[in-house]
Amino acid sequence: MNDVIGLAPWLVGFPLIGAAVLLLGGRATDRWGHWLGVAASAASAVVAFILMFRMIGTPPEERAVDHGLWTWLSAGGLDVDLGLRLDPLSLTFVMLVTFVGTLIHVYSVAYMDHDVDRRRFFAYLNLFVAAMLTLVLADSYLLLFVGWEGVGVASYLLIGFWDTGRPSARENAVAAKKAFVMNRVGDMGLIAAMAILFATVGSVSFADVLPAAGGLSETTATAVGLCLLLAACGKSAQFPLQAWLGDAMAGPTPVSALIHAATMVTAGVYLMVRSGPILEAAPTAQLVVVVVGAVTLLFGAVVGTAKDDIKKALAASTMSQIGYMMLAAGLGPAGYAFAIFHLLTHGFFKAGLFLGAGSVMHAMGDQTDMRRFGGLSRFLPITWITMGLGWLAILGIPPFSGFWSKDGIIEAAFVPVDGQPWRAWVFGSVAVLGAAITAFYMTRLFFMTFGGRRPRWTENQHPHEGSPLMWWPLVFLGVGSAALGAVLGIGGTFTTWLEPVVGHAEHHEPVLPVPAIITVTLVLVVLGAALAFRMYAVALVPEEAPRGSFLTRAARKDLYQDAANETLVVLPAHGVARLVQVGDRDVVDRGWGVLPLAVSWFGAMFRKAQTGYVRSYAAGMAGGVLVIAVVAWLVIQLGGGLGGAQ
Amino acid sequence: MDVTNYVVLAAVLFAIGATTVLLRRNAIVVFMGVELMLNATNLAFVTFARMHGDLTGQVLAFFVMVVAAAEVVVGLAIIVTIFRTRRSASVDDVNLLRG
Numbered sequence: 001m002n003d004v005i006g007l008a009p010w011l012v013g014f015p016l017i018g019a020a021v022l023l024l025g026g027r028a029t030d031r032w033g034h035w036l037g038v039a040a041s042a043a044s045a046v047v048a049f050i051l052m053f054r055m056i057g058t059p060p061e062e063r064a065v066d067h068g069l070w071t072w073l074s075a076g077g078l079d080v081d082l083g084l085r086l087d088p089l090s091l092t093f094v095m096l097v098t099f100v101g102t103l104i105h106v107y108s109v110a111y112m113d114h115d116v117d118r119r120r121f122f123a124y125l126n127l128f129v130a131a132m133l134t135l136v137l138a139d140s141y142l143l144l145f146v147g148w149e150g151v152g153v154a155s156y157l158l159i160g161f162w163d164t165g166r167p168s169a170r171e172n173a174v175a176a177k178k179a180f181v182m183n184r185v186g187d188m189g190l191i192a193a194m195a196i197l198f199a200t201v202g203s204v205s206f207a208d209v210l211p212a213a214g215g216l217s218e219t220t221a222t223a224v225g226l227c228l229l230l231a232a233c234g235k236s237a238q239f240p241l242q243a244w245l246g247d248a249m250a251g252p253t254p255v256s257a258l259i260h261a262a263t264m265v266t267a268g269v270y271l272m273v274r275s276g277p278i279l280e281a282a283p284t285a286q287l288v289v290v291v292v293g294a295v296t297l298l299f300g301a302v303v304g305t306a307k308d309d310i311k312k313a314l315a316a317s318t319m320s321q322i323g324y325m326m327l328a329a330g331l332g333p334a335g336y337a338f339a340i341f342h343l344l345t346h347g348f349f350k351a352g353l354f355l356g357a358g359s360v361m362h363a364m365g366d367q368t369d370m371r372r373f374g375g376l377s378r379f380l381p382i383t384w385i386t387m388g389l390g391w392l393a394i395l396g397i398p399p400f401s402g403f404w405s406k407d408g409i410i411e412a413a414f415v416p417v418d419g420q421p422w423r424a425w426v427f428g429s430v431a432v433l434g435a436a437i438t439a440f441y442m443t444r445l446f447f448m449t450f451g452g453r454r455p456r457w458t459e460n461q462h463p464h465e466g467s468p469l470m471w472w473p474l475v476f477l478g479v480g481s482a483a484l485g486a487v488l489g490i491g492g493t494f495t496t497w498l499e500p501v502v503g504h505a506e507h508h509e510p511v512l513p514v515p516a517i518i519t520v521t522l523v524l525v526v527l528g529a530a531l532a533f534r535m536y537a538v539a540l541v542p543e544e545a546p547r548g549s550f551l552t553r554a555a556r557k558d559l560y561q562d563a564a565n566e567t568l569v570v571l572p573a574h575g576v577a578r579l580v581q582v583g584d585r586d587v588v589d590r591g592w593g594v595l596p597l598a599v600s601w602f603g604a605m606f607r608k609a610q611t612g613y614v615r616s617y618a619a620g621m622a623g624g625v626l627v628i629a630v631v632a633w634l635v636i637q638l639g640g641g642l643g644g645a646q
Numbered sequence: 647m648d649v650t651n652y653v654v655l656a657a658v659l660f661a662i663g664a665t666t667v668l669l670r671r672n673a674i675v676v677f678m679g680v681e682l683m684l685n686a687t688n689l690a691f692v693t694f695a696r697m698h699g700d701l702t703g704q705v706l707a708f709f710v711m712v713v714a715a716a717e718v719v720v721g722l723a724i725i726v727t728i729f730r731t732r733r734s735a736s737v738d739d740v741n742l743l744r745g
Contacts, residue, residue: 612744614676614737618667 004054005067007047008084011094011137014043016130022123030119034112037122038105041129045098048091055091060500063088066139066207073142077202085139085206089501092340093136093263093270096347100262101129103473107355108254110469111362121161121252128154132263136270140205141194144271148190148235151264156180158259159251168250175247182244186234190271193227196220206274213277221278225285228275229292236268236322239296243561245319246303249311253358256311261318261354262347269322269343272329273336276502280332283418289330290423294430297323299559301437305444306555308545309368310357313445314350316558317394320434321346327427328409335412336502337495342405344494345485349393349402352477356387359470360449363463370445371543374452379463382471384450386478391446393481395439395525401485406435408489411517414510424511432521439528447537456543652693659686673725673735677718684714 018040022033029036055063064087072082105125112118131150138144160176163169194204200220201212213221232238237245248260259265272279272289279286300320307313325343328335361368363380377384393402414428457463465471488494495505510517547553554560609620659682666679688707695703729735 610744612741614740615668615671622664622668 002065004050005065005086007050008067008086008137009069010047011044011051011098012130012133014040014047015126015133019123019126019130022119022126027119033119034109034122037126038102038109040126041098041102041105044129044133045102048094048098051086052091052095055086055088060496063500068139078198080140080142080204082143083139083205084137086137087501088497088499089270089273089340090136092344092498094133096344097129097132097136097263100347100351100477101125101132101258103476104254104258104262104351104355107257107358107470107473108252110467111254111358112252113467115252117161121158124154124157124161125254125258128158128259128264132267135267139207140203141190141197141209142204144274145187145190145194148231148267149187151259151267152180152183152187152235155183155248155255155259155264158255159248161251161255172250175244175250179244179248182241183234186231186241186268189227189230189234193224193231196224196227210275210277213281216278216281218282218284221281222285225275225279225282226288228271228278229285229289232268232271232326233292234268235271236265236326237296237319238268238292238322238326239299242296242299242319243558243565246312246315246558249309249315253311253354253361256315257351257354257358260315261350265318265322266325266343266347269325269329269339272326273339273502276329276333276336279330286330286332286417287423290327290427291330293323293325293327293330294427295323296320297327297434298430298437299323301434301441302551303555303558304441305437306548306552308370308556310360310370310373310445310449311354311368313370313441314354314357317353317438317442318346318350320438321350321394324406324409324431324434327431328412331412331415331417332505333503334415334505334508335409337498337505338405338408338412340498340502341485341488341494342402342409344488345393345401345405345481348477348480348484349390352386352390352474352481353394355470355474355477356383356390359383359466359474360463362466362470364457364461367458367461370448371541371545372456372458373449374457374541375450375455376463377450380450380465382465382474386471386474386481387446387450389478389481391442393485394442395529396435396521397525398522399486400482401480401489404485404489407518407521410435410521411510411514414512414517415508416511421511428511428517432517432524435521436524436528439525440532443529443532444536447533448541451533451537452541454540456541649693649697653690656686656690656693659683659689671736671738673728673737676737677721677725680721681714681718684710 018037021036022029025033064085066083066085068081068083070082071079073080105122108118108121108125112121115121128151131147131154133147135144135147135151138147156176156179159179160173163173163176166172197204197209200216201209203209216224230241233241245260245265249256251260279289297320300316300318300323304313304316304320307316321342325339325346328339328342360373360376360380360383363376363383364373367373389400393400396403396406410428410431413431414424416424488497512520545556548556557563663679663682663684663686666682667676670676670679688710691703691707691710693703695701695707725735728740732739
């Protein structure tokens with residue numbers, strides 16, 4: 001392992017250099033810039049593969065390596081060494097980011113072909129890859145934070161990529177700002193967590209903090225855990241900071257696939273799993289993590305059932321699937337491996353689904369309304385098959401990859417924690433219910449797009465498959481969606497792989513027998529899918545969305561998340577701001593305004609004495625002296641009298 | 647001779663000087679009033695010095711004379727300058743510095 005560790009900085013280095021060249025090179029690099037972007041990402045992927053194979057050949061207990069680079073900060077009691085941590089967990093992420101990232105780079109070459117700013121797009125994509133790799137490779141919370149902010153910036157730049165010259169330019173810019181601002185709320189949590197850790201442990205590096213987590217008081221551990229959860233909620237679009245993800249679909253589709261489905265939004269799950277020892281010292285925080293995951297997984301699933309915009313439906317699905325991962329991350333070591341496993345398989349099938357959606361949009365002239373699709377399977381066979389594989393994977397149909405990971409999470413959710421069976425029942429049922437709703441909305445999405453007896457296209461539509469640069473990545477991701485789960489899941493290969501990082505999970509029995517859980521889940525999934533098939537493939541889909549029930553209308557409006565944010569946060573904040581503004585103007589300013597007024601009034605009064613006539617000043621002096629003399633005489637007389645009386 | 651007479655004379659001289667300063671407009675005459683007041687004070691100093699048999703009053707009278715001489719130098723210079731620019735020696739014409 002140690003002979004190739006020197007390559008690790010190049011994982012970040014290649015895409016960073018790529019981004020720098022493309023951004024500084026400007027228009028001069030327009031002609032070949034996109035290929036440089038692809039090459040930078042691919043070079044990182046090659047390094048990742050080399051490291052991966054070396055790590056597989058290393059005994060498990062020697063797999064975690066901290067590669068120190070240089071001393072970053074040395075201020076008083078705080079010494080932060082900048083370094084990279086390579087272990088099975090970070091390398092799993094590195095593989096996902098570089099491999100899926102490279103596929104999406106290749107896809108973007110064709111997808112962004114007609115965009116004049118394609119070079120800038122690739123610069124941002126490379127910047128994102130570099131930041132994401134910094135995030136997962138960091139050996140301290142501080143360096144992780146640098147990557148964390150870096151992906152936030154890249155995400156902002158890419159959501160608002162089309163911020164000029166389009167009818168939706170303004171909305172895109174607003175969506176970018178919304179994502180950025182909501183992420184800042186989460187970042188505050190990460191900063192607070194680091195501050196608490198520095199105050200109690202005296203360090204922010206994983207090597208110091210994580211072994212010391214067991215010695216923290218439960219209050220401290222809970223505070224740190226909840227702050228980290230806040231950070232994770234912001235980045236991973238978890239309840240209550242989920243509102244930005246749907247709007248983030250304003251970015252180009254490859255961005256949605258790479259950043260807002262496969263990699264960046266999973267950073268919160270990474271943070272939770274990486275901070276596992278801290279959460280284990282704080283059962284309350286763990287419970288909150290599970291609750292947040294459960295709420296989000298239902299929330300996203302419900303929203304997904306009503307969205308007609310293909311990208312927004314997929315975004316809701318992403319939110320829901322990350323909810324599964326969060327739920328698993330709150331279950332302790334038994335859940336960590338499945339959280340990361342689901343993250344990995346989800347990265348493949350959701351990237352595939354998004355790129356497929358991009359391919360459909362490409363074919364349909366940037367139409368995103370699924371009510372105007374239908375019957376596309378004959379015209380887009382490759383997209384149809386690869387998205388079909390992704391669809392089966394997300395449904396969790398065996399043997400596709402989602403089955404292996406999601407089923408693991410559902411089983412883990414059914415295991416009682418701390419001997420509390422109610423938790424097993426509640427969270428297990430939520431997970432199963434979520435799986436059924438997932439089956440419904442994904443089947444709806446799939447058949448509204450590809451199925452149906454009658455196409456509902458707008459006029460002059462001639463759908464056709466894109467260039468090979470677009471469908472080859474789809475094929476790779478489709479194969480991954482189909483096979484990755486079985487390859488890594490059978491025999492617990494992946495669980496064993498992560499064991500050096502997340503620890504060995506004691507096996508506990510779920511409250512239901514495992515075969516029963518699998519059967520119930522599959523039956524509900526098939527029922528959900530069958531219902532959607534009946535409603536959206538057999539029956540005719542109206543081109544205009546029907547009014548729908550109260551719940552449908554609520555789900556279309558994202559369960560009123562924006563209205564809730566507006567009422568609960570934005571309006572009160574505006575109110576406070578107005579209050580402060582008015583208070584400053586009318587109370588503070590006016591209050592202090594009285595002082596100069598009094599001084600000038602006082603001055604005006606005495607100014608009259610300044611006549612400019614020397615005589616009057618002399619008279620004043622003479623009069624003053626006279627007064628003093630008289631007073632002095634009186635005092636002497638009275639004082640003498642008093643003295644005499646005594 | 648009774649000391650009181652000297653003191654009364656000094657008071658009368660001082661009052662005449664003060665009245666001159668307060669009532670006259672010509673700067674030179676005002677200046678003379680100031681000189682008269684200073685010398686009335688000197689007379690009082692010397693009188694009390696004699697009365698108490700103490701030289702302090704006489705020394706102070708010398709100081710007053712020195713200061714008065716310096717004051718005359720500076721004061722006359724100012725008056726001459728003002729007269730040159732404003733063609734007037736009236737103290738009431740020099741009233742620019744007012745509120």
